[in-house]
Amino acid sequence: MFRILSIDGGGMKGTFAAAFLDELQATLPSPIANYFDLIAGTSTGGIIAVALGMCVPTSEILALYKNEANTIFARDKLPWFLRRRGSIYRPEGLRLALDARFGDRRLAEAKQRLLIPALEESTGRVHIYKNAYHPRLRTDYRRKVVEIAMATTAAPVYLPAHEADSGLCLLDGGLWANNPAGISVAEAVGLLRIPCDEVRLLSVGTTDSPVRKRPSPWRWIARAKHMLDLSMAGQSSGSLGIAKTLIGAENVFRINLMVAQGIAALDQTEDISVLEGLGRSEGRRGSVRLREAFFTCEAPPFSPIYSIDSSSRPQDPSHPAG
Numbered sequence: 001m002f003r004i005l006s007i008d009g010g011g012m013k014g015t016f017a018a019a020f021l022d023e024l025q026a027t028l029p030s031p032i033a034n035y036f037d038l039i040a041g042t043s044t045g046g047i048i049a050v051a052l053g054m055c056v057p058t059s060e061i062l063a064l065y066k067n068e069a070n071t072i073f074a075r076d077k078l079p080w081f082l083r084r085r086g087s088i089y090r091p092e093g094l095r096l097a098l099d100a101r102f103g104d105r106r107l108a109e110a111k112q113r114l115l116i117p118a119l120e121e122s123t124g125r126v127h128i129y130k131n132a133y134h135p136r137l138r139t140d141y142r143r144k145v146v147e148i149a150m151a152t153t154a155a156p157v158y159l160p161a162h163e164a165d166s167g168l169c170l171l172d173g174g175l176w177a178n179n180p181a182g183i184s185v186a187e188a189v190g191l192l193r194i195p196c197d198e199v200r201l202l203s204v205g206t207t208d209s210p211v212r213k214r215p216s217p218w219r220w221i222a223r224a225k226h227m228l229d230l231s232m233a234g235q236s237s238g239s240l241g242i243a244k245t246l247i248g249a250e251n252v253f254r255i256n257l258m259v260a261q262g263i264a265a266l267d268q269t270e271d272i273s274v275l276e277g278l279g280r281s282e283g284r285r286g287s288v289r290l291r292e293a294f295f296t297c298e299a300p301p302f303s304p305i306y307s308i309d310s311s312s313r314p315q316d317p318s319h320p321a322g
Contacts, residue, residue, distance in 0.1 A: 002194045003202070003294055005036040005052075006181045008236070008256075009043025009174035010206030011155070011266030012073070015065040015275035016282075017204045018048055020255060022058040023283025024290065032058060033112050034298045036202075038133075038192075040115040040184035042173040044206065046152035047098070050145045053110035053131075054102065062276070068097040069269040087160040089267070091150065094159070098146045107131045107148060108141040108308045112299075115184055117173030118151040121161045126176055127151075127168070128183070132306040134191055141306055158267060178232055179203065181252070182242030189246055199247045202294055203240065205256030207264055207278065208233070253293060255282055 007017050025032045033039065033052040041049025051061045071093040107114065108131065116129040129148045132141040140148075143165070151170035154162040161169040177183055181203040188194045209229075244252050257278055264271045 001200045002037045002188055002192075002198055003035060003200050003299060004184050004188060005033075005039045005049075006179070006184045006201060006203045007039075007041040007045030007048050008180075008203075008205045009041075009045050009152075009172065009178040011044055011158070012065065012069055012269055012272065013206035013264050013266065013275060014044030014048060015062070015272050016207050016257070016264075016279040017045060018058065018062040018065055019276040019279025020204060020283045020286075021048070021052075021279075022062045023280045024287060024295075025058040026283075027287050027291070028295055030298055031055065032295075035295050036112060037299045037302075038113040038115065038184060038188060040117075040180040040187075041152075042117050042177050042180045043153050043155065045180070045204075046116040046173065047149050049114055049116060050110075050149055051101070053112045053114045054105060054145060055111055056101065060101070064097060064101065066272055066276070068093075069272055072097055073267045073269055087156075088158050091154075091159050091162070094153065095146065095150060098149050102145045102149075105145050106141065106308060107143050107145055108304060108306075110145075110302075110304075112302050115180065115187055116148055116152050117177040117180055117183065118148075118154075118170040119173060119175045121169040121171050127170055128173075130187075132304040133302070135305055136191075138306060141304065142308065155266070174232075176235075177239070179205070179236040179239040181254075182239035185243040185246050196247050197251075200251045200293060201243055201247065201253065202290065203243070203252065203254045203256075205236075205254070207257050207259045207275065208236075209259055209261045209263070253290065255286060257282065 021032055039049045039052055048061055073089055074093050110131050113133040114131050118127040120127050129140045130137050147164055150162045151164060152173045155172040161171050163169050181201060185201055188199050189196055264275055
């Protein structure tokens with residue numbers, strides 16, 4: 001089976017996904033990333049995906065959330081009209097945390113196929129970072145992983161748009177693919193030509209809350225929040241539906257929890273220990289069921305088609321699926 005790990009966005013709620021993966025890791029003889037052929041992640045899930053691809057232990061990924069939360073989400077003390085491009089938080093805290101772990105490392109160093117969504121601010125076109133797992137993918141593998149992580153997490157209102165080295169201003173991939181399950185399956189089936197019945201997906205969420213009751217039309221801020229909640233819920237449902245249609249519901253394994261309103265929010269750092277506990281609990285509950293589906297053997301080693309040393313010279317163009 002061609003095995004995919006997909007991780008949702010959700011800011012600090014990524015603690016749930018990181019703790020879930022760390023709990024699973026405790027039962028495995030090899031790094032958990034070694035069992036997957038493709039890892040996709042959006043926003044906070046993109047940070048986890050990049051870290052897994054760079055062989056960062058799951059315990060260190062979880063520590064990023066536990067130790068750096070207040071640095072990443074240090075509120076901008078300026079009045080709202082003087083804040084940088086209207087964002088609540090400055091990006092420097094997140095960049096410091098990422099620089100400390102990744103430095104100048106580039107996507108070409110990833111040990112697994114990676115797929116990280118973002119969005120172009122000026123055009124509204126989707127922008128997906130991918131390393132060199134297909135002959136068409138000739139540019140992204142040169143990008144620094146810190147830049148990729150900053151782009152996929154640039155959530156409007158919370159953080160300013162990220163200006164990439166290319167000059168593009170990029171926004172959080174969660175604006176169109178907060179749950180990247182559907183696009184990751186489409187990538188395997190469409191670009192890599194993996195037969196549908198040979199693809200298996202582990203989709204990890206970051207907890208959900210019940211959609212709020214429709215507020216009064218006069219409460220326009222609450223109304224906007226309500227519509228955003230509906231949009232995100234619909235997007236995730238549609239993404240999972242696409243994945244199930246393409247490869248069959250029996251090959252889609254979804255890990256997520258419904259929690260009460262107010263327990264966890266994108267920038268809420270007070271509930272990190274609660275999220276860690278919930279993630280570890282789900283890891284314990286799912287370990288037996290998931291072991292047979294994903295962890296009986298490691299995936300074949302990934303060899304990129306292009307590398308920094310070889311410029312853009314193909315190394316193995318005959319079979320991009322590996």
